[in-house]
Amino acid sequence: MYSTMMKTIFTLFITSNMLLQQTTLACFLASKFHIYVINNLPPYTPPLRVHCQSRNDDLGYHDLVDRGQNFTWSFCESFAVNTLYFCHLWWDNKEKSFDAFKSNFHIFRLDTYLWYATKDGIYSNADYSQKVVKKYDWDIIH
Numbered sequence: 001m002y003s004t005m006m007k008t009i010f011t012l013f014i015t016s017n018m019l020l021q022q023t024t025l026a027c028f029l030a031s032k033f034h035i036y037v038i039n040n041l042p043p044y045t046p047p048l049r050v051h052c053q054s055r056n057d058d059l060g061y062h063d064l065v066d067r068g069q070n071f072t073w074s075f076c077e078s079f080a081v082n083t084l085y086f087c088h089l090w091w092d093n094k095e096k097s098f099d100a101f102k103s104n105f106h107i108f109r110l111d112t113y114l115w116y117a118t119k120d121g122i123y124s125n126a127d128y129s130q131k132v133v134k135k136y137d138w139d140i141i142h
């Protein structure tokens with residue numbers, strides 16, 4: 001009797017943990033989005049410094065040393081919430097600030113947004129074409 005009860009409790013514990021894991025992997029009544037900031041700069045040049053944040057979520061400073069290296073994060077957004085993540089990039093004597101995700105990006109119908117720092121500017125698939133196109137020139141730091 002006692003061992004049957006323990007088995008039941010144990011099974012319930014395992015099952016609820018699995019459910020919990022599934023709901024944290026997915027998003028509860030929301031969509032999941034992935035953002036990548038990718039170093040696509042020439043090799044043997046200064047590292048790309050990345051600082052991304054939202055109103056209440058500062059993702060910190062990250063140096064992407066190698067070409068192909070990326071900084072990535074994911075988040076859930078329910079339709080009622082107005083999400084905005086913006087990034088500031090620095091490279092050599094150049095910098096650029098831009099919105100890496102905002103709710104009106106939904107018109108692009110993507111769940112993964114790619115931002116490439118290249119020698120001549122910032123490229124992204126955050127576009128009607130869903131192709132990677134040039135979005136911004138670098139600003140020169142004087």
Ligand SMILES: *[C@@H]1O[C@H](CO)[C@@H](O)[C@H](O)[C@H]1NC(C)=O
Pocket residue numbers: 036038068069070114
């Ligand atoms: C980001 O970096 C990881 C680890 O190096 C790599 O596996 C992945 O393909 C990269 N993703 C993009 C979109 O560049």
